[in-house]
Amino acid sequence: MTLRTAQIAKVDSLPKNYTEYNPLAPAKAAFYSAVLPGLGQAYNKRYWKIPIVYxxxxxxxxxxxDNQNEYTRYRDAYKRRLAGHTDDEFYGRISTEGLINAQKQFRRNKEISILVTLGIYVLNIIDANVDAHLQQFNVNKDLSIHPSFDVNEYSGKANYGLSLNFNF
Structure with a gap:
């Protein structure tokens, strides 16, 4: 039997549920998720992840x-106080220094929220890519561990062991 016939015989013996390896599927899933969050999860047929992403x-x-709106409220009140008005919504409750501190706090919270949003967007892309990679692994129920018993030819003693078989 030549090498060519052995290869043909090997291809013919593939199981019926075999799907061909697509090396571009992870990149495609990541691209789809980058274009529209959740689209990569739909490409991977992991529809239950889409509501989590959104x-x-x-x-x-x-x-x-919300942090931008609060920042704007405190900034407008601060500007009115600088202009000499005493009719802002915080007058009598919060000092001018308190308005400055509140503006700093809400601006910082907004910036952190932007970073978290970008992180979630990137995680969406990474999830689609990794999920597409993991779908291409053959995880069938044929993986098994079998005990083995062997007799040593030289000493006549029994050898015990476990064997883990992988079929590629």
């Missing part, structure tokens, strides 16, 4: 908007 992005975006 919930995480939605919550972090909510905190960006």
């Amino acid at each position: 919930a995480a992005l939605g919550v972090s975006t909510y905190f960006i908007v």
Whole structure:
């Protein structure tokens, strides 16, 4: 039997549920997730992850908007106090120094929220890529551990052991 016939016989003996390895699938899934978050998860047929991606992005975006609105409220009140007005919503409750500190706090919170949102976006892309990589591994139920018993030819004693068999 020549090498060519052995290769043909090997290809013919593939199981029916065999799917061909696609080396570009992880890159494609990552690209889809970069274009539209959750699209890479849909490409990988992991539909249950899509609501998680959008919930995480939605919550972090909510905190960006909320911190920006609060920052604007305190900044406007501070500007009115600098202009000499005494009718801002915080007058009598928060000092001018307190308005400055609140602006710093909400600006910092907004910046952290932006970083968290970018992190979630990147994790979405990484998840799609890794999931596409892991789908290409053959994880069937044929993996098994079998005990083995062997007799030593020279001493006549029994050798015991375990064997782990992988079929490639």
